[in-house]
Amino acid sequence: MSDMLQDRLDIEKALRHYAIGLDERRWEEWDLAFAPEAAIDFTPMGGKRETPDEMRARLSKPDPAWLFAQHPLYNTVIELDGDTATAFSHYQMETGRRGDAEGEIIRISGGGAYEDTLVRTAAGWRITERKVFMKWKETRRVKDEVTRG
Structure with a gap:
C-alpha cells in the first residue's frame, strides 16, 4: 500500500475516533482523535470554542435523560501536505433524550460539516482543529420503540 x-486511511480513522468516542462516551477512543493542543470550534453554529478535555468534562457529567447519539461521517475529502492535512466531511447526527412522558424520546436530528486540520504525530494522525458547521436541525417527540434494560 502506498x-x-x-495516510488517508489513518486520517479517516482519526476522524472516526472522534465520532465513536463521542457517541459511545468511550473517551479512550476520543483521545486517539486529537493532538494535545487541539481545539473544537462550534462558533460557526453559535456555540463556543473549547479543548477536547473541556468538551469531555462537560459531556461526562451524569445525565439520566441521555439515551444515545450517532454521528456518521461521509463525503470526506482529504488534502495532504507533508506532515499536515486538511479534511472536509459531512456528518449527520441523531441524538435521543428521555422526554417528560413515559416512553417518550426527544429526538434531535441534524446535519452539517466538519472542517479539520490534522498533523502527523509519533502516535499517528491527530486533529489539531475541528470547525463544526450545522446545515439543518429538527427536534421532535417520538415514542421509544426500543426495549431498554
Whole structure:
C-alpha cells in the first residue's frame, strides 16, 4: 500500500475516533482523535470554542435523560501536505433524550460539516482543529420503540 493511501486511511480513522468516542462516551477512543493542543470550534453554529478535555468534562457529567447519539461521517475529502492535512466531511447526527412522558424520546436530528486540520504525530494522525458547521436541525417527540434494560 502506498504511503499516501495509508495516510488517508489513518486520517479517516482519526476522524472516526472522534465520532465513536463521542457517541459511545468511550473517551479512550476520543483521545486517539486529537493532538494535545487541539481545539473544537462550534462558533460557526453559535456555540463556543473549547479543548477536547473541556468538551469531555462537560459531556461526562451524569445525565439520566441521555439515551444515545450517532454521528456518521461521509463525503470526506482529504488534502495532504507533508506532515499536515486538511479534511472536509459531512456528518449527520441523531441524538435521543428521555422526554417528560413515559416512553417518550426527544429526538434531535441534524446535519452539517466538519472542517479539520490534522498533523502527523509519533502516535499517528491527530486533529489539531475541528470547525463544526450545522446545515439543518429538527427536534421532535417520538415514542421509544426500543426495549431498554
